[in-house]
Amino acid sequence: MAQIILVVCDGLGDRPVKALSNKTPLAAARKPNLDYFAKNGITGLMHTINRGVAPGSDTSHLAIFGYDPEKYYFGRGPFEALGAGFELKEGDVAFRGNFATVDSHKIIDRRAGRLENNEAFVKAINGLKINNVNFFVLPGVSHRAAVVMRGKNLSSDVSDSDPHAEGVAPPVVKPLTKTKSAIFTSSVLNKFLEKSNDILSKLPENSQRIKEGKPPANCILVRGAGMFKKIPSFFERYKLKAACIAGGSMYKGVARSLGMEIVDVVGATGTPETNLAGKFKTALQLSSSYDFVFVHIKGTDVFSHDGDYQGKKRFIEKIDSAISELKNSGALLVVTGDHSTSCELKEHTADPLPIMISGPGVRTDDVKTFSERSCASGALGHIRGLDLMPELINLLGRTKLYGE
Ligand code: ZN
Ligand code: ZN
Numbered sequence: 001m002a003q004i005i006l007v008v009c010d011g012l013g014d015r016p017v018k019a020l021s022n023k024t025p026l027a028a029a030r031k032p033n034l035d036y037f038a039k040n041g042i043t044g045l046m047h048t049i050n051r052g053v054a055p056g057s058d059t060s061h062l063a064i065f066g067y068d069p070e071k072y073y074f075g076r077g078p079f080e081a082l083g084a085g086f087e088l089k090e091g092d093v094a095f096r097g098n099f100a101t102v103d104s105h106k107i108i109d110r111r112a113g114r115l116e117n118n119e120a121f122v123k124a125i126n127g128l129k130i131n132n133v134n135f136f137v138l139p140g141v142s143h144r145a146a147v148v149m150r151g152k153n154l155s156s157d158v159s160d161s162d163p164h165a166e167g168v169a170p171p172v173v174k175p176l177t178k179t180k181s182a183i184f185t186s187s188v189l190n191k192f193l194e195k196s197n198d199i200l201s202k203l204p205e206n207s208q209r210i211k212e213g214k215p216p217a218n219c220i221l222v223r224g225a226g227m228f229k230k231i232p233s234f235f236e237r238y239k240l241k242a243a244c245i246a247g248g249s250m251y252k253g254v255a256r257s258l259g260m261e262i263v264d265v266v267g268a269t270g271t272p273e274t275n276l277a278g279k280f281k282t283a284l285q286l287s288s289s290y291d292f293v294f295v296h297i298k299g300t301d302v303f304s305h306d307g308d309y310q311g312k313k314r315f316i317e318k319i320d321s322a323i324s325e326l327k328n329s330g331a332l333l334v335v336t337g338d339h340s341t342s343c344e345l346k347e348h349t350a351d352p353l354p355i356m357i358s359g360p361g362v363r364t365d366d367v368k369t370f371s372e373r374s375c376a377s378g379a380l381g382h383i384r385g386l387d388l389m390p391e392l393i394n395l396l397g398r399t400k401l402y403g404e
Pocket of ligand 2: 301341348
């Protein structure tokens with residue numbers, strides 16, 4: 001039987017919204033099941049990284065799993081590649097990539113019309129070899145991809161080719177340090193990008209897209225360079241056999257970098273339309289063969305970035321009804337987020353987020369509902385992301401004696 005089920009609702013925390021009578025979307029949502037767990041559990045607030053830090057999803061997940069990002073974060077790219085199912089080797093340099101549309105040297109669509117199918121485009125530029133460096137291109141969802149460089153003398157100290165804006169030319173990749181490896185890496189990468197864009201622009205699939213009035217995927221942009229290094233596995237650390245249920249490839253990548261088993265659920269897309277019921281049902285099924293099941297839900301963050309507080313509230317209500325599946329799991333159930341994302345600011349903020357743990361051996365507190373405000377008076381107090389795993393190991397009764 002699983003000992004721990006951890007549910008991370010991305011960007012769960014929020015700020016008061018005027019139109020919701022100054023409540024947060026979580027506080028305004030009707031959520032009898034989450035409230036039930038809070039009432040029967042221990043609650044608190046969590047800064048996944050630290051006060052005053054607005055965390056990215058990658059660093060915050062590492063921290064929640066007990067891995068200090070200061071030590072174990074090596075950039076976003078490797079997580080994307082791992083999440084796409086690629087076997088990275090130590091020394092590989094990986095990037096997030098996306099197909100874009102360029103016209104007269106200027107980016108006119110950073111997402112190439114949110115490409116429905118990227119297979120032909122990925123295939124066209126996968127496997128190129130330049131100056132003895134092998135390039136692997138892995139498909140992501142829609143316009144997204146990951147790019148991996150494998151070879152000698154590589155460095156991740158290189159800039160992005162993605163300007164994060166439209167109407168400008170993709171910038172040339174530059175070395176960020178004066179080391180030979182950074183200079184070499186940027187030069188080879190620029191050659192790859194130039195060659196790729198040339199191949200892409202001549203692709204029959206793009207002529208077809210133009211004919212259909214769609215923006216061609218004639219350019220690949222890369223960002224978030226990181227060099228892959230092996231990390232001590234979750235099992236080595238905690239002796240817990242772990243599984244991950246997530247839609248987004250980055251989350252799968254973080255879990256894979258820690259040696260977790262990735263379990264695919266049909267319809268788990270990492271979007272607001274994801275198959276929530278399927279995710280929780282699978283979590284329950286997995287709980288018979290794994291000690292730790294991590295469930296990631298992205299929709300809360302997506303609505304926040306869109307400023308759609310009603311959508312976020314309704315999505316939390318959907319999570320609430322689907323999570324009833326876990327009522328009698330017998331495991332420690334943890335529900336929290338990885339950071340707050342404000343619907344008003346449409347950005348991640350440094351506000352702490354609510355957390356609750358319910359299940360066997362948990363000392364309850366007087367908190368009866370699950371929200372930013374109610375959890376502020378919970379008995380767990382105010383913790384950091386790195387405190388979560390030690391708290392859980394203690395609840396499992398496995399904390400080592402300090403002293404005699
Ligand atoms: Zn996040
Ligand atoms: Zn976000």
